[in-house]
Amino acid sequence: MLLQIGHSQQVTNGFSMPESITSNGERFFVSSQGQDFMTKDGDGFISEISSDGKILNHKFLPSKGILNAPKGMTIVNNILFVADLDRVVGYNIKNRKTVFELVIDEAKLLNDICESENGFIAVTETVSGNIYKINIDKKSFEIIGNIPTANGVAYNQKTKQLLVCSNGENYGDGSVYLKTENSEFKELPNISNGFFDGIEWVDNEHIIISDWITFPVNGYGKLWVYDLKNQQSEFNITEESIADIYYDNTTSKIYMPQMFHNKVLISDWEQLSKNQNEINNLYNYGVIDAFIGGLYRGTLPIKDLKLKGDFGLGAPNMLNGELTMLNGRAYQTKATGETIELENNHLTSFASVTFFKADTTFVQNSSADKSAVLNTIEKMLPSKNKMYAIKISGNFDHIKTRAFPPVENEPFPKLANILDQQQFFDYENADGTLIGFFLPSYLNGINAGGFHFHYLSNDKKQGGHILEFNGKDLKIEIANLKTFEMETPNDNDFQNFEFIKTENESLRKVEQGKH
Numbered sequence: 001m002l003l004q005i006g007h008s009q010q011v012t013n014g015f016s017m018p019e020s021i022t023s024n025g026e027r028f029f030v031s032s033q034g035q036d037f038m039t040k041d042g043d044g045f046i047s048e049i050s051s052d053g054k055i056l057n058h059k060f061l062p063s064k065g066i067l068n069a070p071k072g073m074t075i076v077n078n079i080l081f082v083a084d085l086d087r088v089v090g091y092n093i094k095n096r097k098t099v100f101e102l103v104i105d106e107a108k109l110l111n112d113i114c115e116s117e118n119g120f121i122a123v124t125e126t127v128s129g130n131i132y133k134i135n136i137d138k139k140s141f142e143i144i145g146n147i148p149t150a151n152g153v154a155y156n157q158k159t160k161q162l163l164v165c166s167n168g169e170n171y172g173d174g175s176v177y178l179k180t181e182n183s184e185f186k187e188l189p190n191i192s193n194g195f196f197d198g199i200e201w202v203d204n205e206h207i208i209i210s211d212w213i214t215f216p217v218n219g220y221g222k223l224w225v226y227d228l229k230n231q232q233s234e235f236n237i238t239e240e241s242i243a244d245i246y247y248d249n250t251t252s253k254i255y256m257p258q259m260f261h262n263k264v265l266i267s268d269w270e271q272l273s274k275n276q277n278e279i280n281n282l283y284n285y286g287v288i289d290a291f292i293g294g295l296y297r298g299t300l301p302i303k304d305l306k307l308k309g310d311f312g313l314g315a316p317n318m319l320n321g322e323l324t325m326l327n328g329r330a331y332q333t334k335a336t337g338e339t340i341e342l343e344n345n346h347l348t349s350f351a352s353v354t355f356f357k358a359d360t361t362f363v364q365n366s367s368a369d370k371s372a373v374l375n376t377i378e379k380m381l382p383s384k385n386k387m388y389a390i391k392i393s394g395n396f397d398h399i400k401t402r403a404f405p406p407v408e409n410e411p412f413p414k415l416a417n418i419l420d421q422q423q424f425f426d427y428e429n430a431d432g433t434l435i436g437f438f439l440p441s442y443l444n445g446i447n448a449g450g451f452h453f454h455y456l457s458n459d460k461k462q463g464g465h466i467l468e469f470n471g472k473d474l475k476i477e478i479a480n481l482k483t484f485e486m487e488t489p490n491d492n493d494f495q496n497f498e499f500i501k502t503e504n505e506s507l508r509k510v511e512q513g514k515h
């Protein structure tokens, strides 16, 4: 059955936990893991589909023997190699005969597979993180690297570069790594962390990567394009649980197995770009007047916040410092000055996040302080009645931040009454990023109107709510936020909170850090 949905893509149903798609440019194969993706239950199979997604042969393989939970596949000289838990099996696609089998005893979850140098294939093992290089003729293997939770793998014959992406040990803090011929794997910069699965070369300078964002909580995922030359990344939102993708470089089509929905989606980058409602949407959790009125108890898990954005700021559980989100990771800067990454189950009481995609980028060349930089930005904004996310990065001569200590005893004090407990931090010659927003004054009370920034150093060890800064050659990126989405806590504290009009003055004091 074929139909068009959501992000204008073609859909084929009827698979069983499909994990990967591959092709030799003519024939297309989909691996189905069956009921379980880790168990030797013999219910895995491989289907053949047409380039436009019609099922040609539902159970093309195995014609003899079994597959348990087949994942990554690659075709080398008409042999379809499949990673199946602890073994790699090869089938001649012309006669469906098994022509290769290699068991790697120590392996539990062989995941993705690709052709590497002539006569070799590379395979990842997700449990150990081992990356194996297999000699096809000799049926021997060696370990050529180890990346914890390694998943997708792709090799470029021309540039002799091997890519590996990972899930992340906390199911969403994975990265993308590149290995050139005689060097070690190096993490690629300027891409958010994610739960990365499939990876493909588009051309010698671009790669495409599927990202579940988190696991097991979903809703949707991301598809990334990474530019190796300029070290820049860009994403589109996709459906959730997109596993090991295939990129067809003659048609530019992207084949995406949707693992938890037993579907294969076929689309291209342009089609996907058309309906991106999640990007540059401001997700506002909680109401700032309630927060500064004493509702510091967290109610939204960080893992849920990550589904609403990869960039933003807010408050940790029980006040306890400042929350900052950058590149899909959430950080807490405490009143002790310490900055740590927040666990997915940490709760926030108030947060504003977005999937950040800049519309305007410029560099502030002259040396400037906070008010000069913000003046410049304000002049760039099309209207003060619209919402913007703003990222300022570079080397700062000086930054002054603050963080609140945690609250302990109920009833919690109003924030304006504990300003004397703020801790201030001064950083000189600081490399980092300011993460923030400009919001229209009519949002005052729900959020803070005007500018609001938090800071995070490049080494992720310093941060806090911004009070002052100055610097030179700062890169300023502005995203025009199109939509506003608000969610409020379901706990009794919020539902019984009494909103009073006079909090605006308190909010002003809190934002400026003044008594």
Ligand SMILES: [Zn+2]
Residues within 6 Å of the ligand: 313, 322, 452, 453, 454, 465, 466
């Ligand atoms: Zn703040």
